[in-house]
Every structure is written in structure tokens, then in C-alpha cells.
Amino acid sequence: xxxxxxxxxxxxxxxxxxxSAVACxxxxxxxxxxxxxxxGDAISHVVLPGIVVAFLVTGVVAAAPMLLGAAAAAVLSVAxxxxxxxxxxxxxxxxxxxxFTTLFAAGVLLLEQSDTSGVHLDVEHALYGNxxxxxxxxxxxxxxxxxxxxxxELPVELFRVSMALIGxxxxxxxxxxxxxxxTFDEGFARTLxxxxxxxxxxxxxxxxxxxxxxxxxxxxxxxxxxxxxPPAAARLMTNRLNIQLGWxxxxxxxxxxxxxxxxxxxxxxxGFDNAVSAAGMIATVSGVILGLAALFGPCxxxxxxxxx
Amino acid sequence: MxxxxxxxxxxxxxxxxxxxxxxxxxxxxxxxxxxxxxxxALVSDAISHAxxxxxxxxxxxxxxxxxxxxxLPGLLLGAAVSSWIGLLCVNWLTARTRLAEDAAIxxxxxxxxxxxxxxxxxxxxxxxxxxxxxxxxxxxxxxGMLFNDAVVIAVGGAVTLALxxxxxxxxxxxxxxxxxxxxxxxxxxxxxxxxxxxxLAVTVVGLKVVGLVLIVAMLIIPPVTARFWTDRTDKMAxxxxxxxxxxxxxxxxxxxxxxxxxTGPIIVLTSFALFxxxxxxxxxxxxxxxxxxxxxxxxxxxxxxxxxALAQGQxxxxxxxxxxxxxxxxxxxxxVATEDGKARxxxxxxDETRWQVVRADQAFESAAALYDGLxxxxxVLTNDQIDEIDRRIGNxxxxxT
Numbered sequence: 083x084x085x086x087x088x089x090x091x092x093x094x095x096x097x098x099x100x101x102s103a104v105a106c107x108x109x110x111x112x113x114x115x116x117x118x119x120x121x122g123d124a125i126s127h128v129v130l131p132g133i134v135v136a137f138l139v140t141g142v143v144a145a146a147p148m149l150l151g152a153a154a155a156a157v158l159s160v161a162x163x164x165x166x167x168x169x170x171x172x173x174x175x176x177x178x179x180x181x182f183t184t185l186f187a188a189g190v191l192l193l194e195q196s197d198t199s200g201v202h203l204d205v206e207h208a209l210y211g212n213x214x215x216x217x218x219x220x221x222x223x224x225x226x227x228x229x230x231x232x233x234x235e236l237p238v239e240l241f242r243v244s245m246a247l248i249g250x251x252x253x254x255x256x257x258x259x260x261x262x263x264x265t266f267d268e269g270f271a272r273t274l275x276x277x278x279x280x281x282x283x284x285x286x287x288x289x290x291x292x293x294x295x296x297x298x299x300x301x302x303x304x305x306x307x308x309x310x311x312p313p314a315a316a317r318l319m320t321n322r323l324n325i326q327l328g329w330x331x332x333x334x335x336x337x338x339x340x341x342x343x344x345x346x347x348x349x350x351x352x353g354f355d356n357a358v359s360a361a362g363m364i365a366t367v368s369g370v371i372l373g374l375a376a377l378f379g380p381c382x383x384x385x386x387x388x389x390x
Numbered sequence: 391m392x393x394x395x396x397x398x399x400x401x402x403x404x405x406x407x408x409x410x411x412x413x414x415x416x417x418x419x420x421x422x423x424x425x426x427x428x429x430x431a432l433v434s435d436a437i438s439h440a441x442x443x444x445x446x447x448x449x450x451x452x453x454x455x456x457x458x459x460x461x462l463p464g465l466l467l468g469a470a471v472s473s474w475i476g477l478l479c480v481n482w483l484t485a486r487t488r489l490a491e492d493a494a495i496x497x498x499x500x501x502x503x504x505x506x507x508x509x510x511x512x513x514x515x516x517x518x519x520x521x522x523x524x525x526x527x528x529x530x531x532x533x534g535m536l537f538n539d540a541v542v543i544a545v546g547g548a549v550t551l552a553l554x555x556x557x558x559x560x561x562x563x564x565x566x567x568x569x570x571x572x573x574x575x576x577x578x579x580x581x582x583x584x585x586x587x588x589x590l591a592v593t594v595v596g597l598k599v600v601g602l603v604l605i606v607a608m609l610i611i612p613p614v615t616a617r618f619w620t621d622r623t624d625k626m627a628x629x630x631x632x633x634x635x636x637x638x639x640x641x642x643x644x645x646x647x648x649x650x651x652x653t654g655p656i657i658v659l660t661s662f663a664l665f666x667x668x669x670x671x672x673x674x675x676x677x678x679x680x681x682x683x684x685x686x687x688x689x690x691x692x693x694x695x696x697x698x699a700l701a702q703g704q705x706x707x708x709x710x711x712x713x714x715x716x717x718x719x720x721x722x723x724x725x726v727a728t729e730d731g732k733a734r735x736x737x738x739x740x741d742e743t744r745w746q747v748v749r750a751d752q753a754f755e756s757a758a759a760l761y762d763g764l765x766x767x768x769x770v771l772t773n774d775q776i777d778e779i780d781r782r783i784g785n786x787x788x789x790x791t
Contacts, residue, residue: 114489114490114493117490117493118492119492119493119496120432120435120492120496122496123435123499123500127603166669169669169677170618170669170675172614172617173426173431175431175432176426176431176610176613176614178432179431179432179434179435179606179607179610180607180610180611180614180662180665183603183604183606183611183658184607184611184659184662186603187654187655187656187658187659188655190529190604190652190654190655191652191655191656191659194651194652194655195650195651303503303504303507304504306496306499306500307497307501307504309496310493310496310497310500311497311500311501313493314489314496314497317488317489317493318487318489345508354512354515356515357511358508358511358512358515359507359508359510361504361507362503362504362507362508362510363504363508365500365501365503365504365505366504368500368501369497369502369504372501376482376483376487376489381488382486382487382488383486383487383488384488
């Protein structure tokens with residue numbers, strides 16, 4: 083395919099897909115190791131009420147208030163899970179399920195109640211995202227990459243997702259030691275004087291920010307899949323954390339690229355003429371990668387588990 | 391209006407939806423109890439999301455065979471098959487790889503759901519317009535419920551309920567003590583699969599009413615609510631079923647009163663309201679009861695410390711202690727003991743000395759273990775024992791005034 087076609091139509095969705103996948107996969111590594119993988123699931127459900135409330139308060143479909151609303155909802159849900167768990171003495175999984183379904187139900191109800199028929203705000207959009215529509219109309223070919231006037235018209239989602247990715251990387255780089263210590267040996271980390279509670283909360287908030295930024299561009303399916311599948315697959319490849327992070331990035335990029343390509347061009351190979359959902363396809367590819375890792379990964383067994 | 395809806399006088403469709411939802415709520419609540427006790431509540435999340443590709447595939451197959459793509463039993467069969475595969479994937483990932491269960495659940499739910507969405511977009515392009523209604527499985531849609539659909543739900547709910555009743559013994563055993571269950575000859579793996587299978591049945595049956603995202607709530611919230619009220623499995627299952635049924639009945643009735651009140655979310659929110667009430671008001675485990683118990687304990691500690699201070703002639707600066715003593719008529723506002731107070735204080739001090747003897751003597755080891763600074767010594771030792779201790783301490787001396 084030539085640059086004149088590829089750059090305007092496919093380059094930006096592809097980049098946005100890759101960036102959001104990596105931004106979610108990086109904190110996902112720690113969430114998977116800390117057995118909090120489903121926090122990503124919970125966050126991506128409660129983003130809906132956050133966005134609806136932000137819309138009802140401001141009355142406009144603008145990015146900034148919605149991102150704020152979504153982030154606020156994510157933090158609220160984490161607080162609510164923790165409160166229910168402690169006050170009621172309820173096991174964490176059930177507290178999580180209770181919280182996110184309730185908030186999601188409230189979001190759906192608010193959406194139905196409010197007059198949002200004229201605005202582009204619906205549950206399906208929240209689930210699938212609109213990756214395919216994030217095109218760069220002002221580009222005419224590869225030369226547009228150095229053309230300032232064309233660059234100014236890049237989809238704003240690209241900037242947002244790359245900011246989220248940079249933020250996630252910076253967080254991991256700055257807090258690497260406390261994160262690793264508190265993930266693997268919380269007691270030891272505490273004897274060193276680390277505030278493991280705050281580290282855990284910070285990780286969840288960073289994950290929420292990444293989820294919200296990615297959610298805006300690609301929908302909640304990718305968010306959940308990317309939080310869990312690439313890190314889980316990477317976990318089966320190695321015993322070392324840095325290498326695991328590397329693998330998870332590779333898997334995330336691979337899922338994003340292959341998923342996008344299969345969604346856009348796969349149906350053509352089978353004789354259909356319509357593309358399928360890119361978000362769904364990316365999630366599917368990441369699942370296939372996880373399946374392969376679970377079957378053939380070098381470190382797939384538990385240590386000490388009998389060879390079967 | 392609401393009363394009409396609650397008493398089933400709001401037309402044929404509303405009645406159908408209300409009864410169907412209530413039956414579903416009861417079976418979801420009862421089944422969810424065992425899921426919750428087994429600490430695998432979120433597996434239901436994986437199950438429910440994994441139904442989507444099955445629904446879509448069933449639709450495609452039925453259309454390809456020339457049948458009506460929207461026939462409910464066919465779609466539900468597809469949903470059951472694909473979520474069973476998802477469930478086996480979760481079990482396989484947890485058992486055969488090093489991944490923890492939460493990662494397995496998350497992976498299965500996102501991948502299956504993503505694949506389902508791919509299939510939904512395929513359907514949209516394949517038979518434009520005729521797929522309308524499949525999206526209803528995401529959030530549930532009761533508006534167009536037919537009598538046959540309600541019968542499917544009622545029969546499914548009843549069968550699930552019967553199975554739960556039949557299997558309640560081994561399921562409870564496995565939930566509480568899998569090792570003991572295995573030792574007494576119960577096939578833990580199979581019973582686990584049975585619990586999951588029942589949850590799966592409820593999920594599939596409930597897809598039409600509340601949708602796949604919110605059916606999870608019907609499996610989780612009622613058991614959590616019921617757990618506040620009892621410590622016995624069978625009672626918990628009954629209460630959970632009652633909560634689920636009541637929430638569904640009330641929720642469906644409320645949603646029947648206005649067009650912009652979708653059934654699924656209203657049922658979930660009603661269920662959550664019941665949970666909040668239990669969290670606050672339940673005896674023993676509710677917040678109110680815990681708070682009151684804490685307050686009572688605090689009073690006892692302050693009272694005790696106050697009395698000991700009075701007995702030893704120490705001034706009391708703590709305001710709460712002073713208030714308590716004054717209200718009980720044991721001290722004046724300036725902290726000086728009344729006659730009553732002197733007597734009680736002397737008794738408290740003497741008890742404390744008795745406890746010292748008890749804790750120093752090996753013979754009273756088991757009684758000494760019960761010492762917590764508050765317990766009355768008479769509730770632990772017999773009168774004879776106390777007399778013996780008193781002989782060692784000597785006779786009471788007057789309180790210094």
C-alpha cells in the first residue's frame with residue numbers, strides 16, 4: 083500500500099492502538115503480579131457513569147470534563163471497593179463485582195434518563211471505541227510527517243494517548259524500586275520504610291489514567307484485554323521482571339498491529355468486503371497470543387508443579 | 391402506579407416481565423450463595439462475557455440454516471456452549487499454568503467479549519437490519535418479551551433451583567473445606583464445575599432480562615447481602631434467594647412504571663439498596679451494630695479505668711470517663727467519689743488484685759488466659775476459688791479518703 087493511502091487512513095489508528103495497548107500493558111504487569119488484574123475490568127466499567135455524569139454537569143461532549151469525570155469515577159470505585167471490603171468484611175472479588183456492576187447500572191440508568199439522544203454517547207461506543215474513525219485527513223503521504231500544518235491536524239486522541247504512555251513510563255521509571263519491592267515482598271518493603279499502601283494506590287491511579295485515556299480512543303474492550311493478556315502471556319515467558327515487561331510490550335504491539343490489520347483486511351481475504359471491529363480483533367489476537375504462551379511458553383508451569 | 395406494578399396489574403407484558411425477573415432473581419441469589427462462599431464470585435463475570443460470541447455464532451448459524459436468527463432457545467444454547475468453553479479456559483489456565491485465577495478470568499472475559507464484538511460487526515454487515523435486538527443481550531431488553539421467552543426463563547430458573555437444592559450438601563462442604571470434602575469422598579473438581587455450571591445456567595437464562603454485564607450483579611449482590619444476616623449456609627441461601635427475588639420483583643415493577651427506566655439497571659440498583667440497608671442495619675455484622683458494640687466496649691474500659699483511678703485516689707482528667715462516672719452517680723463533677731463510687735472503686739481495685747494473684751499462679755492458668763482488664767472475676771472463678779484468693783490477699787482495707 084502506498085504512503086498516500088496508508089498515512090492518512092491507517093497510520094494514526096495504528097499508532098493510537100499501539101500506544102494505548104502499551105500504556106495499559108505496562109501497569110498491567112504489576113496488576114497481574116499483585117493479583118489485582120480485575121481492577122482494570124472494574125475501572126473500565128465505571129468509566130461509563132463518570133463520563134455520563136461529566137456530560138450531565140457540563141452539558142457538552144468535550145474531552146477534558148469527560149476524562150476528569152472518568153478518572154474521578156475510577157478513583158471513587160477504588161475507594162468504594164476498599165470501603166465495602168473493610169466495613170462489611172467481604173472478600174475482595176465480591177466487593178469488586180458489587181461495586182462495578184452497581185456503578186455501571188447507575189451509568190446506564192443515567193444515560194437512559196438524560197436527554198443524550200442528540201449526542202454521540204452510547205454504551206456500544208463505550209465498549210467498542212472508534213479506532214477506525216481516528217483518521218488523519220490532512221495527510222497526503224509520508225511527507226506530511228514533516229509538514230507542520232498537517233501535523234497540527236493530527237487526531238487529538240493521539241496526543242492524549244501518547245501523553246498517557248509517557249506518564250505511565252515516567253511513573254514506572256521513578257517508582258520502579260518501591261513498586262517492585264512492594265509487589266514481590268510487601269513485608270520486606272514495609273520494614274524498609276516504604277509506604278506500600280500508597281504505592282499500591284498510586285499504581286491503581288496510574289492504571290486508571292491509562293485506562294481512561296485509552297478508553298476514549300479505543301473503547302473498554304481493548305483496555306481490559308491489554309491490562310491482562312500481554313502481561314499474563316509475558317509472565318509465562320520468563321522469570322525476570324524486566325524481561326517480562328519487555329515481552330509484554332512486544333505482545334501488546336503485536337496484538338495492536340495484527341489486530342488492526344486482520345480487522346481491516348482479513349475479511350477481504352475471505353471474500354467479504356466489510357471490515358470488522360478493530361477493537362474486538364485486537365482483543366482476540368491478544369487472547370490467541372496468551373493461548374500460545376500458555377501452551378508453549380518456557381515458564382508456563384508453577385515452580386515445583388509436576389510435569390504433566 | 392407503582393402499587394399497580396407491584397401487584398401485577400399493569401398489563402400483560404409488565405406482569406410477564408415481573409414474574410420472570412423474580413424467578414430469575416431467586417435462582418440467581420441461591421446459586422450465587424455457593425459461588426460467593428467458594429470465593430469465586432468473579433468467575434461469573436467471565437462466564438457472562440463469554441456468552442457473547444456464542445450468541446453471535448448461534449445467530450449466524452441459524453441464519454445460514456435459513457431459520458429465524460432471533461429464536462431465543464437457539465441463542466441461549468449458543469451462549470451456554472461458548473460460556474462453558476470460557477469456563478473451561480479459566481479452569482485450564484488456573485490449573486495448568488502459573489497464572490492466578492483473576493488473570494485467567496480477566497483474560498477470558500476480555501478475549502471472548504472482543505471476539506463476540508468482532509462477530510457482531512460481521513453480523514451487521516451480513517444481514518443489515520435483521521440483527522436488531524442482538525445488542526439487547528448486552529444490557530438486556532424486556533420490552534419485547536414474549537410469552538415463550540418468559541416460559542424459557544421460568545423453566546430454566548426452576549430447573550436450576552431444583553439442582554441447587556439437590557446439590558446443596560456437597561456444594562456447601564466444598565465451599566467451606568475442600569480438603570475435608572475430598573477426604574470424605576466428594577469429587578471436589580466435579581462439584582466445583584457443578585457450582586460453575588449452575589451459575590452459567592442462571593447467566594444464560596438471565597441474558598434476555600438484564601443483559602450480560604448486569605447478570606453478574608444478580609449473582610453477587612444478594613449473597614453478599616445475605617451474608618450479613620446469618621452464619622448458616624442453608625439460611626444464607628434462602629435469604630439470598632429472597633433478596634434476589636425481591637430486588638428483581640421491585641426493580642421490574644419500578645421499571646414498568648416509566649419507559650425510560652431500563653429493567654436491568656433498576657433491578658441491580660434495587661439490589662444494591664438492599665445491600666446498603668443490610669450493611670447498616672444487620673444485627674451483629676451491620677455497621678450500626680458494630681458501632682454500638684464498639685461504643686459499649688469503650689464505656690466499659692473508661693468505667694473500669696475511672697473506678698481504679700478513684701480507688702487509688704488519682705485525679706481523673708479524661709472528660710469522657712468523668713462524664714460516665716458522674717452519670718452513674720459514682721463521682722461528683724469535680725472528680726471526687728460519692729459513697730457509692732467509693733464502694734464500687736474498692737471492689738474494682740480488689741478484683742484487680744485478685745486477678746494479679748490468678749495470673750501469677752500456674753494453677754489458675756486457664757482462668758488467667760481470659761483476663762482482658764474488663765472481665766468480672768466472678769464470671770471466671772467459683773466463689774470458693776475467690777475465697778481462697780482472698781485468704782491469700784488478706785482482708786479488705788479501707789479506701790483512703
